[in-house]
Amino acid sequence: MSRAKTHVNKNDIVRVVTGNHRGAEGKVLQVIRGKNQVLIEGVRMIKKHTRKSQEHPSGAIVEREGPVHISNVKRIEAATKEEAKPAGKAKSK
Numbered sequence: 593m594s595r596a597k598t599h600v601n602k603n604d605i606v607r608v609v610t611g612n613h614r615g616a617e618g619k620v621l622q623v624i625r626g627k628n629q630v631l632i633e634g635v636r637m638i639k640k641h642t643r644k645s646q647e648h649p650s651g652a653i654v655e656r657e658g659p660v661h662i663s664n665v666k667r668i669e670a671a672t673k674e675e676a677k678p679a680g681k682a683k684s685k
Contacts, residue, residue, distance in 0.1 A: 596625055598662055606632060606665040613660065617668070621657060629659035636660055 600606055600620055608616045618633040636658040644651050 596628075598623060598625065598628075600630060600662065600665060600667050604667050605669075606630070607668050608632070608635060608660060608664055609666050610664045611660070612636075623662070624659060627659070628662045630662050630665060631657045631659055632665070633657065 600623065602620055602623060604620045605617065606620055608614055613635050616632070616635045618635050621631040621633050623630050634657070637655050638658040640654045640656055642648055642652050642654055
């Protein structure tokens with residue numbers, strides 16, 4: 593069984609190009625290949641209600657990143673902050 597190839601990987605800098613969080617930039621924390629989603633640092637923060645535990649004796653509401661569909665993000669160059677151009681495609685006139 594082969595894994596699906598994606599255009600972004602963990603630790604890439606990406607920009608959200610469509611959706612409610614359009615224009616947001618951040619580092620990819622995780623790629624969820626089975627669902628074609630990515631977690632981006634600081635983008636789509638959701639509140640998660642947690643149970644009682646040793647860390648939170650009375651429970652807590654924790655903020656964390658929510659997934660964004662991989663088709664809604666574009667990888668950008670970290671050094672120049674420009675959008676990365678797809679490799680291997682030549683212009684035809």
